[in-house]
Amino acid sequence: MSIRLDVPVxxxxxxxxEPLTTDHVADLAEAAEEDRTSYGFTLVPDGPGMRGYVxxxxxxxxxxxxxxxxxxxxxxxxxxxxWDPRPWPDRPDSLRAIEIGFTWLAASAQGTGINAEAKxxxxxxxxxxxxxxxxxxxxxxxxxxxxxxxERLGIGFxxxxxNWSMSWAPGEEGTLRDSAMFAVVSGEWPAVRQVLxxxxxxxxxxxxxxxGGGTAGG
Numbered sequence: 660m661s662i663r664l665d666v667p668v669x670x671x672x673x674x675x676x677e678p679l680t681t682d683h684v685a686d687l688a689e690a691a692e693e694d695r696t697s698y699g700f701t702l703v704p705d706g707p708g709m710r711g712y713v714x715x716x717x718x719x720x721x722x723x724x725x726x727x728x729x730x731x732x733x734x735x736x737x738x739x740x741x742w743d744p745r746p747w748p749d750r751p752d753s754l755r756a757i758e759i760g761f762t763w764l765a766a767s768a769q770g771t772g773i774n775a776e777a778k779x780x781x782x783x784x785x786x787x788x789x790x791x792x793x794x795x796x797x798x799x800x801x802x803x804x805x806x807x808x809x810e811r812l813g814i815g816f817x818x819x820x821x822n823w824s825m826s827w828a829p830g831e832e833g834t835l836r837d838s839a840m841f842a843v844v845s846g847e848w849p850a851v852r853q854v855l856x857x858x859x860x861x862x863x864x865x866x867x868x869x870x871g872g873g874t875a876g877g
Contacts, residue, residue: 664723664741664789669780672730673862674773676780679717679724679738684710686735687726690765700799700836702827703763716740716761724761727777729768737764739777741785743795756793757785772862778812779855786848793844797824800837813854814841 669676677683688706695703704712716724721744727737740761747755759781764774785794798805800819810816817840826836843851 663721664744666723666725666741666784669725669784671776671780673771673776673859674780675728675730676725676739676777677728677735679713679726679740681710681713681717683726683728683735684713687713687738690734690736690768691763694766697766697769697804698763700802700805700826700828701763702761722761727764727768727773729773736768736773738762739781741781754789754791756795757789757791758795758797759785760796772859774808775812775855775858775862778814779852779859782843782848782851782855786843786845791845793842796841797838798841799824799826799828800839801828802839806839806841809841812858813851814843815847816841 666678668678688709691703691709692706695705716722716738721742723741725739726735727739728734729736738761739759742758742760744754745756747753759778762774762777782794785791796809796814798809800806806816819837819839821837822835823838823840824836826832826834828836
């Protein structure tokens with residue numbers, strides 16, 4: 660479905676999800692040039708490629724992209740998106756499901772609670788404002804770091820779909836990957852919200868909290 664959702668800024672205490680614009684390019688280019696070792700299975704451009712990446716995100720049908728803006732310094736430190744909105748067959752103006760994807764964070768923002776809060780904001784908007792019955796997340800089946808991060812956030816693993824998505828791994832351009840599929844359905848949302856809220860509470864304690872620097876989507 661080629662619609663783009665009209666989503667306002669989603670604000671938390673650690674991260675603010677702002678609709679992506681070209682104004683975010685400079686910050687995102689800087690963020691992408693930090694330690695890139697966690698991007699082995701994820702599409703994250705280098706700094707010089709960021710303007711083209713943002714333009715492509717803004718032009719892509721069915722994608723509602725956000726910049727992840729770190730509250731403490733106002734810097735855009737990554738991206739995320741709503742993707743693949745699916746309407747009810749008999750209610751084309753009402754969504755039954757949507758995906759969260761195209762997610763990445765700068766190395767300095769990983770493990771800080773930003774990922775957990777971003778998921779809390781996106782899931783909350785999807786279930787409580789849009790009214791969907793299901794939210795999907797997926798990642799390369801080999802991306803065990805991301806899979807563990809999603810599981811720690813209480814998001815259920817549903818299985819692996821073979822040859823399901825395009826691979827973003829270096830040297831695999833134009834090939835298909837197996838995708839590990841995760842989801843939250845509406846009846847699970849209150850419990851998942853509790854897990855995410857607890858993760859955020861622990862992020863305020865001394866020491867790093869590995870809320871998941873892995874990325875999912877695409």
